[in-house]
Amino acid sequence: MSATTYTGSMRGELTMRASASVVTFFSTVALLAGCTGPGTGAPAVETPSATSQKPITVEVNQSRDQYGKQAIQIQLTNTTDASLTVSSARLKSPLFEQDIVWRPSEGGLVLPPKQPKSVPTALPAPACDTPKDTSTDLTAKIDYAEAGKDPVPQTSDASDPFGVLPRNAGELCLAAQAADVASMVLDPKLEVAADGGTAVVRLLITPAADGGSHRTLTIQGIDGTPLLAEADNQPWPRDVKIRQGTALMELALGIRPARCDPHAVAEDKVGTLLPLRVKVGDREGLLKIAASVDLRGRIYDFVTAACGDG
Known part of the structure; x- marks a missing residue:
């Protein structure tokens, strides 16, 4: 078989044809993308937004004058732009035999927008046989309402950044x-x-x-x-x-x-x-x-x- 010889004009023509094919391909892709209507293309990837945050975040702390008194602080932070009224808060931890419960003596606790408030509450008896791999589990259940609306429940994780509950549970078990x-x-x-x-x-x-x-x-x-x-x-x-x-x-x-x-x-x-x-x-x-x-x-x-x- 003999090798094919291209003249300069033939090489130019082939190059122009290849370039035209590439332009046509990408133009077709762009046209198809532009004609894709809602629901007909690949689903968009959603990123987490501020709307996924719970209205109230919950954190555990303890004031110095509560040491030795089997009491802690529950800090409730309003993450919304409207005032919220909390009527009850409950923490569930495997470190204690019963839930840690706070209820107002009357009315409710008003949380201004974007602000925290702390409420004191007593600790129940400790659960001294809690496995170590579950000791940090902490869930909060809160009842709250916006102005003029009925109360709604919220269930979310709570945080204990200073290890207040493990320390107190350990001291109570040691004392027992x-x-x-x-x-x-x-x-x-x-x-x-x-x-x-x-x-x-x-x-x-x-x-x-x-x-x-x-x-x-x-x-x-x-x-x-x-x-x-x-x-x-x-x-x-x-x-x-x-x-x-x-x-x-x-x-x-x-x-x-x-x-x-x-x-x-x-x-x-x-x-x-x-x-x-x-x-x-x-x-x-x-x-x-x-x-x-x-x-x-x-x-x-x-x-x-x-x-x-x-």
């Missing part, structure tokens, strides 16, 4: 296990030293009756508070073992002011919650022993007097 071994309270009396610079507060421990389980609790150490510190010449006890069925125990704790700035007492929230580092069974953590109203007043008076020359 510790109570099976012994009850612990602070003596309402306070023994102030002659020089007024230190004092002694007593931790009273009453072991539970031994029901045959022979459970024990260990106070591994005691932490200071924003208001109280360990007296320099009276170190606090460590590794104290408590057993069911044993006699009443008493720990004398020498204290001194941890701070003497002018706002130490006035701004105190948790300074009279004594944190014990304990271990009982397979749990360990902080067990906070609250001072009674009388003892709290005496501690405030002691700190104020001891800091008088500071």
Whole structure:
């Protein structure tokens, strides 16, 4: 077979024909695309929009004065441009035996547009056998209404950015296990030293009756508070073992002011919650022993007097 030889004019003609074919192809594609009516072409890909956001977002927090009181804050944020009135809020968490419920004493909570409000609510009993892989699940159910409209329900995920619920559930479970071994309270009396610079507060421990389980609790150490510190010449006890069925125990704790700035007492929230580092069974953590109203007043008076020359 012999090779075909193209002259210059033939090559030019072929090039022009190829270019015309390409132009015709793309023109046809553009024409078809322009003639495609609604519903006849490929479906458009939708992107998430602001309209998919829930009207109210829910977040868990806890104020400092709620520590040790089995209470939290539920923060409700209105994401819309209209005022909303919330008539109830309910959180469901596997960390607790029942739902965490808030209801207003009367009327409802008005949320202005684009603004948050927080409401306090008590925690129910903890569910101490919750599997770890489900412990962060948190669902919110809210009833709300726009002005002049009937209430509607909303179900959505809630957030707990600071781990408030796991921390509180862990502390409550630890306290429940510790109570099976012994009850612990602070003596309402306070023994102030002659020089007024230190004092002694007593931790009273009453072991539970031994029901045959022979459970024990260990106070591994005691932490200071924003208001109280360990007296320099009276170190606090460590590794104290408590057993069911044993006699009443008493720990004398020498204290001194941890701070003497002018706002130490006035701004105190948790300074009279004594944190014990304990271990009982397979749990360990902080067990906070609250001072009674009388003892709290005496501690405030002691700190104020001891800091008088500071």
